[in-house]
Structure formats: C-alpha cells, structure tokens
Amino acid sequence: MIRVDVRPEPIDVAAELAAHDAGGHGASASFIGRVRGDDGLVELFLDHHPVLTARGLDELAAQAAARWRLGALTLIHRVGAMAPGDTIVLVLASSPHRAEALDATEYLIDRLKTDVMLWKRETFADGRAAWVEQRDGDHARAERWD
Amino acid sequence: MRIAYFAWVRERMGIAEEAVELPAGIATVGDLVRWLATRDERGARAFAEPHRIRAALGGAMVGADAVIGDAEEVALFPPVTGG
Secondary structure (H helix, E strand, O other): OEEEEEEOOOOOHHHHHHHHHHHOOOEEEEEEEEOOOHHHEEEEEEEEOOOHHHHHHHHHHHHHHHHOOOOEEEEEEEOEEEOOOOEEEEEEEEEOOHHHHHHHHHHHHHHHHHHOOEEEEEEEOOOOEEEOOOOHHHHHHHHOOO | OEEEEOHHHHHHHOOOEEEOOOOOOOOEHHHHHHHHHHHOHHHHHHOOOHHHOEEEEOOEEEOOOOEOOOOOEEEEEOOOOOO
C-alpha cells in the first residue's frame, strides 16, 4: 500500500509506523528527517506548492514502487512552521528483503531533495531569516539513481 | 495566464501570484523571466540572476527553453530544498 501526504500538522512517527506495518512485512526501512537547532535556529518554515508538491511526492512514490518490489511505502512531508526537534519528513519502505527496502528509502530521500517543490527558510534567535540554498552534493546524490 | 511565485522569489515580488497577458515575443520560460526582470523594480530584484530560477509548467519542472504555449500556470521559484 502506498501512502503519500503533505501536511502542516505534526507527523506522529509511531502512529505512521503502526499504520504502515499493519500488513506485516519481511523488512522495513525508515528515514526520519528532523529540524536541527544549530546556530540558534528557532523556526524552520517549509514553503510548498498547493498542488504540485503533492503531485511530485506521488510521482516519486510511484517511481520507487515501479523500481523495487515494495509491500508498503509511506512518504509524508510536513510544511509550514516547525521548531527544532520536529519531524520534517518520514519515509518508510517495506519489502520481503532488506536490500530493496533500504535502497528504496535512500532513493526517495535523495530524489525528494531535488525533484519536489519544497523550500526551507530558517529563522534564528537574533531575528535573522534566510532561505536555504540547494547544495551541489544533493544533486550528485540524486543523480546516482539515474 | 497565471504566474505563481515561491520562496524568495515570492518575497521579492511581494505577491504569491498574478494574472498576466504575455507581450508578443514571449514564447519560452526564459523569455518570461527576462521580461519580468525588466518590467519593474521588484521584477529586477527577483530575477536579477536567471540561473538561480527554476520553473514548472503544466505540473512538471521544465528548463528555460520550455515553450509556455497555452499553459494556465507558470510557477517560478529557486532551486528546491525539501527533505
């Protein structure tokens, strides 16, 4: 079962894992991205497109499901204002065997960083705010899967 | 046609979206970005560096040479930084 969502509400990792694993799977891999509180960061804001962000996640999930034999796939991205420690993104992939679950999880998080319409803005305790710049390394990692 | 702006492009434009009548001669996304950069002061601020601008047309990310045609929406934004 493929579950994809974009939401402003907090991501409850335990509840999502329970829903994901309801069918029982041989191997489940996960990636949980959280807001880091580095350099006095007080807020991370995620901007998104009201239609195309969800569509981009749907397409990414479909590509992973076509590439690997997955019993279940969960891809949830939070948007809006977040605080340090909050979960930004959750990827869960399950397969009969670990290699496919692990590869699919890594693929999804790598491609997410270059293919989906999401933008991070950091606000710091001293009032500074800045949009995060894309890193060259993100493209290198995403292109490994081409 | 509607143009939607995101992240710092939206902040510099001061609006999330606008409806425009494309002037004659504006065929591609690159043409549109160059036109916006010369149209007014906020456009000059947002589109001073065209190589930092990405676009989506008809729901898919496209390059500067993509033809706008009769698309309902062109989205203009910086390189994405999700995940």
